[in-house]
Amino acid sequence: MADQIVIEAVDIHKAFGSIQALSGASLQVRSGEILALVGDNGAGKSTLTKVICGALKPDSGRLVFWGKEIDVQSIRRAQELGVETVYQDLALAPDLSVLDNVYLGREPIASSGWRRWTRAIARDVMYERTDEALRNLGIGLRSLRSPIRSLSGGQRQAVAVARAVLWAKTAILMDEPTAALGTKQTAIAYSSMRVAAERGLAVVVISHDIPRMLKIADRIAVMRHGQIVTNRTAAELTLSEVVGLMLGSAETSAA
């Protein structure tokens, strides 16, 4: 629960053709706190989170999980390490139920009888756990069996977050999680991040909403030109300092 470093990215380089997206980015992610990753467009925020969640392979650099260096080959591998990602487009299957989406790819098999023998999915177990996860996050959904298609944008967001919280053991990475949400849904999304952090998870949020991040995040990491230029507690920073670091006009206020 204490703010132990659970993930460390060290000197990560990643190029897309001639564009150097990451040039020696190093980031420490601590358990039990919300880390806001901010930076101008093209600073490398999304690329860095994609490297951490296994969606992109870095050209060079090291990833350390719980003090052990690990070569994260795939999203699956990152998931096994307890890292879950909430994508900007949420990555939900619109025709499937809330339940099936939360468990997709990791469905439990019935534990007894002929349903076990036929390897049937244990939807009762899925229902119970999904119900619990949503309740813990304070998310109201009338039905867990209705398709995602019938939910509002905010509710879909809630399902994506609940899925991440349910499975994450180490960290949740969120790329612009509230970009498409209204005020109310944004509030719900941020309060669920806090719940996740209080349960000891590391929460990494990419956002352009810097004033908001200064309020809700514990720590702010600023990226510029493919590097982390500062990583400090939110309380130590002001809006103008952060903007200055993002744009590079405050080189001297080193971390």
Place this chain on the structure above:
Amino acid sequence: MAAPQSVPALPSHVEAVDVANRRELSLSQRLLGSTAFWMGVILVVLVLGFGIASPDWAMLQFSNFQSMALSVSMIMLLAVGMTFVLGAGELDLSIGANVMVSSVVAAKVMAAVSGSAAEVQAGIYPNLAVGVAVGVLAGIGTGALFGLVNGVLATRLRISSFIVTLGTTGIGTGLAFVLSGGVNVPFVPRDIQTGFGALQLGGVVPLPTVLVVGISLCLWYVLVSTRFGLHTLAIGSSREAAGRAGINVPRHVLSLFVLMGAFAGLAGILDLSRFATTNVGGYQTTAMGAIAAVVIGGTSLFGGRASVGGSMVGALIPLVLATGLVIIDVDSFYQLIVVGVILVIAVYLDQRRRERLE
């Protein structure tokens, strides 16, 4: 840990009430909302309607049900397989050609293995059991191989399955003609008809129907209750989401095409056992018939939603129409028109449902 931050409180008046209040649809509500259920109702109404209109209740005669049950088995099998293909957002137009080439291969193998050329010409089959067994396996194997080719082309070369299977329809049809020389394969042992195709379980239900309904019920279970079924629908709903959930999308799609192909091979065997001969040049409308049955049954053409039960009903509706129209002495060509209309209505309903949900 850093100092506690101001956590945005949940607006208490909204949504919070719902947390303790889940309200799932009841079984009856779900039933009333399913296309498959309503198509089932339409089917029953059609049967009863034709029954009342038919002279001497001919439509409702037991023997008529027997003959319809036998007639529907091949298309039902194909429709059930197609349910998975469409459910995954793919399409297989080549199943008619596949049925044809598989049945030709099966017939040729049966004739060749059952006895020497002279023997089978004389109607003597010394190795009948082995011949039939090997022929059946060859037919199903050919179908599966055909499906594998479709699947490999669609997944590895990333050509849309519509185009791939349009192409393999021509290839398969041509191959069947080349293999058979354009004429029906001679000297197919009649025993497959007398020993299976024309037999009835307990003298009541035709054996091919028993086989097909059994397979269909198994696949119903697979679709609704297993990972394989769920992953099929996930792929049809959103490939992106399925892939990010760790599902190996190309491999799964490939397996669906192989399954569909194997079913086409089996369908070829069923037809062979029913008529004791191949039907080279037939099966031109088979793929369309199967796809129509699936869509009528409530499976979405766009993928993501599928119903095996609906496909079973959807396979029966055109047959009941055709049979009923003949019995009440109306030109059975009207069946084509009515089925066309039902198909359009089914797709329209599917689209409406999607729009309503959004």
